Amino acid sequence: MDLEYGPEYQDFTQEVQSFCKKYEGLSFTDGSNNPLGSSGGSGGPKMSRSEWQKILIENGYFARSVPKEYGGYGGEADILRSRIIAAEFSKSKTPGAMGGQGIDMLVPTLLEMGTEEQKQAYIKPTLHGEMIWCQGYSEPNAGSDLASLQTKGELVGDEWVINGQKIWTSTAQYSQMCFCLVRTEPDAPKHAGISYLLIPMDTPGIEIRPLVDMTLKAGFNEVFFTDVKIPVGNIVGKRGEGWAVANATLGHERGSLAPPDATMNRVNMLMHLMKEETLDGKPLIEHPIYRDRLMQIQGKVLAQQSHALRLLSAKLNPGADVKIGKMIQKLTGTELRHELEGLAIDVMGEIGTLYEDSPHLKNDGTWQFIYMYFLGLIIGGGTSQIQKNIIAERGLGMPKEPKVEGA
Amino acid sequence: MYFGLSEEQSFFQDNVRKYLEEHATIDNIKHIASGDEKNLSAEINQGLHNLGINGLLIPEEFGGLGLDLLFAAVVSEVLGGSVGPTPFIAPYVMAPTAIKHAGSKTQQENYLSKIATNEYRFGVGFSEFIGKRNDAGISFSDNTLNGRAMFVLDANDATHLLLADEKGQIFVIDTKSANIEIVQLTTVDKTRQYAEVICKNLEAELLENSSDSVEPIIQAIDAGRIMLAADSLGASQTMIDKAVDYAKERKQFGRAIGSFQAVKHMCAEMAADLEPCYALVWHAAHCHDHSPDEARLMACHTKAHVSEMSKGIAKKATEVHGGMGFTDLLGLHYWFKRIGLNRQILGSPELVREEAYKTQV
Numbered sequence: 001m002d003l004e005y006g007p008e009y010q011d012f013t014q015e016v017q018s019f020c021k022k023y024e025g026l027s028f029t030d031g032s033n034n035p036l037g038s039s040g041g042s043g044g045p046k047m048s049r050s051e052w053q054k055i056l057i058e059n060g061y062f063a064r065s066v067p068k069e070y071g072g073y074g075g076e077a078d079i080l081r082s083r084i085i086a087a088e089f090s091k092s093k094t095p096g097a098m099g100g101q102g103i104d105m106l107v108p109t110l111l112e113m114g115t116e117e118q119k120q121a122y123i124k125p126t127l128h129g130e131m132i133w134c135q136g137y138s139e140p141n142a143g144s145d146l147a148s149l150q151t152k153g154e155l156v157g158d159e160w161v162i163n164g165q166k167i168w169t170s171t172a173q174y175s176q177m178c179f180c181l182v183r184t185e186p187d188a189p190k191h192a193g194i195s196y197l198l199i200p201m202d203t204p205g206i207e208i209r210p211l212v213d214m215t216l217k218a219g220f221n222e223v224f225f226t227d228v229k230i231p232v233g234n235i236v237g238k239r240g241e242g243w244a245v246a247n248a249t250l251g252h253e254r255g256s257l258a259p260p261d262a263t264m265n266r267v268n269m270l271m272h273l274m275k276e277e278t279l280d281g282k283p284l285i286e287h288p289i290y291r292d293r294l295m296q297i298q299g300k301v302l303a304q305q306s307h308a309l310r311l312l313s314a315k316l317n318p319g320a321d322v323k324i325g326k327m328i329q330k331l332t333g334t335e336l337r338h339e340l341e342g343l344a345i346d347v348m349g350e351i352g353t354l355y356e357d358s359p360h361l362k363n364d365g366t367w368q369f370i371y372m373y374f375l376g377l378i379i380g381g382g383t384s385q386i387q388k389n390i391i392a393e394r395g396l397g398m399p400k401e402p403k404v405e406g407a
Numbered sequence: 408m409y410f411g412l413s414e415e416q417s418f419f420q421d422n423v424r425k426y427l428e429e430h431a432t433i434d435n436i437k438h439i440a441s442g443d444e445k446n447l448s449a450e451i452n453q454g455l456h457n458l459g460i461n462g463l464l465i466p467e468e469f470g471g472l473g474l475d476l477l478f479a480a481v482v483s484e485v486l487g488g489s490v491g492p493t494p495f496i497a498p499y500v501m502a503p504t505a506i507k508h509a510g511s512k513t514q515q516e517n518y519l520s521k522i523a524t525n526e527y528r529f530g531v532g533f534s535e536f537i538g539k540r541n542d543a544g545i546s547f548s549d550n551t552l553n554g555r556a557m558f559v560l561d562a563n564d565a566t567h568l569l570l571a572d573e574k575g576q577i578f579v580i581d582t583k584s585a586n587i588e589i590v591q592l593t594t595v596d597k598t599r600q601y602a603e604v605i606c607k608n609l610e611a612e613l614l615e616n617s618s619d620s621v622e623p624i625i626q627a628i629d630a631g632r633i634m635l636a637a638d639s640l641g642a643s644q645t646m647i648d649k650a651v652d653y654a655k656e657r658k659q660f661g662r663a664i665g666s667f668q669a670v671k672h673m674c675a676e677m678a679a680d681l682e683p684c685y686a687l688v689w690h691a692a693h694c695h696d697h698s699p700d701e702a703r704l705m706a707c708h709t710k711a712h713v714s715e716m717s718k719g720i721a722k723k724a725t726e727v728h729g730g731m732g733f734t735d736l737l738g739l740h741y742w743f744k745r746i747g748l749n750r751q752i753l754g755s756p757e758l759v760r761e762e763a764y765k766t767q768v
Binding site for chain 2: 307
């Protein structure tokens with residue numbers, strides 16, 4: 001056990017701290033029209049998000065390991081530096097880099113499997129926040145069984161002609177581009193008939209309809225494709241290899257959906273709330289039933305924080321067996337966060353049900369919002385039940401269900 | 408930065424594991440539990456002594472190995488994994504920790520060096536400091552103890568006992584004294600021994616530095632709790648392994664029951680519940696020696712959380728085995744009961760979580 005990062009990282013921490021100090025109170029001139037980052041603070045320098053993104057890259061605080069020729073910093077990947085950057089930015093409330101599916105999923109895919117032309121065309125504007133992407137994977141009839149997707153792509157002359165429908169497409173309304181899984185080989189077995197296509201969202205024949213979720217925010221869209229024509233070269237990998245191309249990016253997913261440090265911040269927020277709010281004249285924290293439930297959750301989050309350190313260590317010191325440890329992250333992280341947000345609602349009782357702009361709302365209504373939002377995350381990106389199949393079959397080596405004919 | 412076991416810790420753990428796999432077989436456990444093989448337990452105890460488990464935490468100046476609590480945690484884990492029927496937590500973890508912190512230099516010399524050679528084996532009874540049940544409790548005056556201590560760990564073949572009063576004062580008692588009565592308690596877990604100790608004007612020696620500070624007893628209890636968590640961790644892992652193996656072999660409706668999602672998901676849930684417990688136990692053990700500010704909170708939460716996860720695993724793993732899981736023949740119940748006992752000893756989850764809260768006020 002050695003939980004210290006070492007002296008060179010202490011220097012780096014100071015460097016990041018003074019960077020954050022320099023940009024204290026930074027706000028964005030295009031604050032409200034970009035969904036992929038925070039809106040910034042006030043009283044500090046003003047600039048566009050894209051300018052900020054470039055400053056972060058120049059300093060090696062973002063896109064660190066992406067080669068310079070494609071618009072990155074051109075350095076070595078450094079997990080500890082990334083953690084320090086994330087921690088110091090979070091502490092000082094400095095806006096981080098824009099994220100989103102283009103940066104998180106498409107860029108790593110192109111770096112690994114794209115043609116030189118595609119890398120030149122797409123990576124730089126994506127990193128600079130000038131090209132936003134959406135992901136066209138799920139369909140109404142292809143959810144957990146994603147590989148059964150039916151959106152059709154036919155090669156006519158030197159163009160792909162695309163017909164079909166995608167769903168759960170977040171940020172489609174802001175996106176310039178879509179990376180999309182399309183069935184191009186209808187006679188091949190289901191996993192072998194899919195291609196990975198890059199579709200400009202201003203192509204005629206694309207219709208976007210917002211999909212309002214239970215939080216009452218339109219976080220998603222449905223996207224309809226009717227005779228949408230794109231050039232034959234807008235394909236990553238070969239025809240029929242789309243499933244493998246899409247799966248290559250799964251390894252690039254940025255940590256888990258519910259990092260335990262963020263969950264612990266919410267535990268601390270809840271403890272603070274329970275000291276302020278009273279029931280029958282006594283702070284909530286002095287009611288043993290509520291206090292014990294808070295302590296139960298604190299113990300669970302501590303376990304996940306320790307577990308995250310173990311996984312971090314395994315990245316730095318290859319050879320440690322953390323196969324199952326990695327597989328459980330999505331399941332345990334999203335379920336625990338949902339449970340925690342639900343506990344906050346329980347301890348507030350009737351007040352916990354207040355929403356939107358109601359009088360007496362606590363913490364801007366975030367407890368209800370995140371409680372519901374995380375139910376979405378429990379379902380999305382592979383449901384908890386799918387996660388359990390993966391843990392059991394790939395982690396514990398348990399037998400698969402017998403195949404149903406024709407499926 | 409490295410979070411995990413060192414090569415030495417893994418090596419030590421492997422040695423103990425191999426020894427236990429050979430000697431603490433399920434057949435031997437059954438003999439020990441039924442009481443028809445008195446010598447087996449002593450043999451296993453001697454074998455582990457030869458591997459060095461008694462001197463782990465004792466400073467080198469007193470003939471021990473002077474290692475940290477993480478070494479003890481990895482031993483406790485494999486003892487739980489094999490429901491090892493041998494005293495460990497009281498004589499080799501809690502007693503050395505208590506004496507190190509509460510003993511004067513002379514007391515340390517007297518006792519620690521003899522624990523290292525296995526000449527002295529301590530039982531430990533601190534239950535009344537954690538939570539006094541009914542009329543239990545001891546009081547100290549004129550160098551004598553009166554009263555009852557309940558659930559004294561590993562008292563059976565102990566040469567000495569450490570008992571504590573409600574204030575956290577710790578006393579050394581010789582089990583050969585005349586005014587002592589040791590009553591065996593029968594718990595569900597037949598792989599370990601618990602006793603009630605009744606003292607009537609019993610001569611006792613106060614560990615000097617425990618007279619005005621609860622710090623020593625808290626150190627010993629924290630260490631004991633982390634050991635119980637590690638024991639449950641190992642026991643739970645064994646139960647999961649057995650359940651998964653069984654689900655792969657057992658066939659019903661023409662296929663392995665492990666191919667049914669109802670069964671598969673129970674196994675996945677057990678694995679997902681237990682996996683973070685490894686990191687939690689290691690982290691708590693590390694903090695105990697190297698990060699005093701976090702140590703208390705970590706020890707409390709580790710005991711409570713691992714107890715909760717293990718309880719669920721003990722139930723689910725038994726259910727995966729169906730009717731066989733319920734039989735004595737299979738012997739799965741030894742792990743179920745070990746987990747059940749660990750949960751209550753040195754503070755049940757609710758009590759320990761309350762302590763966790765108090766460290767934050």
